Amino acid sequence: MERAHAISASAGESQWIPESEVTLLAPLLNPGKILCVGHNYKGHIGIGREELPEYPNLFSKTTNTITSPGRPILIPKVTAQVDYEAELMVVIGTTARQVSEGEAQAYIAGYTIFNDVSARDYQKRTSQWLLGKSFDTFGPMGPALVTVEEIPDPPCLDLELTVNSVPKQRANTRDLIFSIPFLVSYLSAVMTLEPGDVIATGTPAKLPEVATPQRFLEAGDLVRITIEKLGTLENPVAMEVVGN
Numbered sequence: 001m002e003r004a005h006a007i008s009a010s011a012g013e014s015q016w017i018p019e020s021e022v023t024l025l026a027p028l029l030n031p032g033k034i035l036c037v038g039h040n041y042k043g044h045i046g047i048g049r050e051e052l053p054e055y056p057n058l059f060s061k062t063t064n065t066i067t068s069p070g071r072p073i074l075i076p077k078v079t080a081q082v083d084y085e086a087e088l089m090v091v092i093g094t095t096a097r098q099v100s101e102g103e104a105q106a107y108i109a110g111y112t113i114f115n116d117v118s119a120r121d122y123q124k125r126t127s128q129w130l131l132g133k134s135f136d137t138f139g140p141m142g143p144a145l146v147t148v149e150e151i152p153d154p155p156c157l158d159l160e161l162t163v164n165s166v167p168k169q170r171a172n173t174r175d176l177i178f179s180i181p182f183l184v185s186y187l188s189a190v191m192t193l194e195p196g197d198v199i200a201t202g203t204p205a206k207l208p209e210v211a212t213p214q215r216f217l218e219a220g221d222l223v224r225i226t227i228e229k230l231g232t233l234e235n236p237v238a239m240e241v242v243g244n
Contacts, residue, residue, distance in 0.1 A: 001149060026068045027112050027145040028091065033197040034061040034139065035187060036087075036116060038129070040202025042175045056178045056186065059129045061116070061200075065139030069233055073117055074137045074240035075219060081120040082217045082237075085203035086161035086169050086225040089114035090180055091145055096193040104181035107193065110147040111155065113225050113233040114200045115140040120216070140223075140235045141198075150229060154179060157228040159204065163221050171204035173227075 038057040067073070075082050093109025117139065123132025151157070154174070161169040178186070183199055205211070217223070221237040 001147065024069045024143050026066050026141040028141065028196055028198060029066055029068075030063050031066070031196050031198045032194050033191075034063065034065070034200070035197065036061060036133070036200040037178065037183060037202040040177050041171060041204040042177060043171075043205050052177055056183065058187075059133065061139055062130075062134040064136050065117075065134055067137040067140050067235070069140070069142040070235065071140070072137065072236045072238040073115075073140060073217065073223065074135075074238055075217065076119070076135055076240050077242075079119040079121055079135075080216065083118050083120050083214075084161060084163065084168065084217060084223050085116035085118060086159055086227075087114045087116050087200045087203050088155065088157065088159065088173050088227060088230075089141065090184070090199040090201060092184075092193045092197040092199070093195055095195065096184060096188040099185055099188045101179075101181040101185045104184035104188075105148065105153055107184060107188075108148050108180070109195070110145045111151055111230060112141055112145050112198075113143070113227050113230050114198070115161075115223065115225055115233065115235065116200055116203060117217075136240075140233055142233050143231050146230050154181070157230070159225070159227045161223065161225045163215075163217070163223055165222075165224075166210070168206055168210050169204050170207060173201070175204065176201060 036059050089112045091109045094107045096107040099107055119132045119135055123129050156172060156174040159171050217237045219237055219239045224232055224234045226232045
C-alpha cells in the first residue's frame with residue numbers, strides 16, 4: 001500500500017488513463033468461494049419470523065455468476081422471476097483458519113459491491129437456494145476492491161439500490177445482524193478461507209413502497225447499487241440469447 005500511494009502521488013497527468021478509455025472487470029473474476037448470508041439485516045429476517053436468528057443462514061453461489069460492471073444481467077428463458085439484492089461483499093486477503101472475532105479484521109483485504117441476483121421461482125422449488133442463485137451473470141461485482149485502510153471498522157456504510165433510477169432498497173450496514181468479524185470467525189471455524197474468497201454479507205428489505213406488488217427485473221432495466229466509500233455498480237438487464 002505504501003508503494004501504491006507513492007506511485008499514485010508521483011504520477012504525472014500524462015500517466016493517468018481516463019476511465020472512459022478502459023473497460024472495468026470485476027475485481028475478482030474467479031473467486032475460490034462465494035459464500036453468502038441470507039436474512040442478515042434487521043427488518044429482513046424472513047417471512048413470518050419475529051425473532052432474530054441464532055445462527056447465520058449460509059449458502060453459496062457458483063463462480064459462473066460473476067460478471068463485471070456495465071455488463072448485462074441476462075434473464076434466462078426458463079425464469080420470469082429475476083430479482084436483485086444489493087450487498088456489501090468482504091474479500092479475504094490472508095489465509096484464515098479458526099480465527100477469533102478479534103483477529104478477523106487482519107484477514108480482510110477489503111470490500112466491494114455485489115448484486116446477489118436470484119431467480120425466485122427456481123429458488124423456491126426446494127429448501128436449497130443454490131440453483132436459483134447460480135445462473136450465468138447472476139453475480140455482478142465491482143467497480144473496485146476498496147482496501148480496509150479506506151473503510152471504518154466496523155463498516156457503517158449507506159447502501160442504496162435503484163432500478164431505472166427508482167429507489168428499491170436503502171439501508172446502512174450498521175443494521176447487519178451478524179457482524180463481519182463474526183462471519184469471518186464463524187466460517188473459518190468450518191473451512192479454511194483463502195485469499196480471494198468472498199463473503200456476501202446479506203441484503204436489506206425492499207422499501208415498503210416498492211415491495212408490493214413485486215416487480216421482477218425486465219429486459220431494458222438498469223440496476224444501480226451505490227455503497228458509501230465503495231462507489232457505484234451499474235448493470236443493464238437483457239434477455240439471454242443462446243446460439244444454436
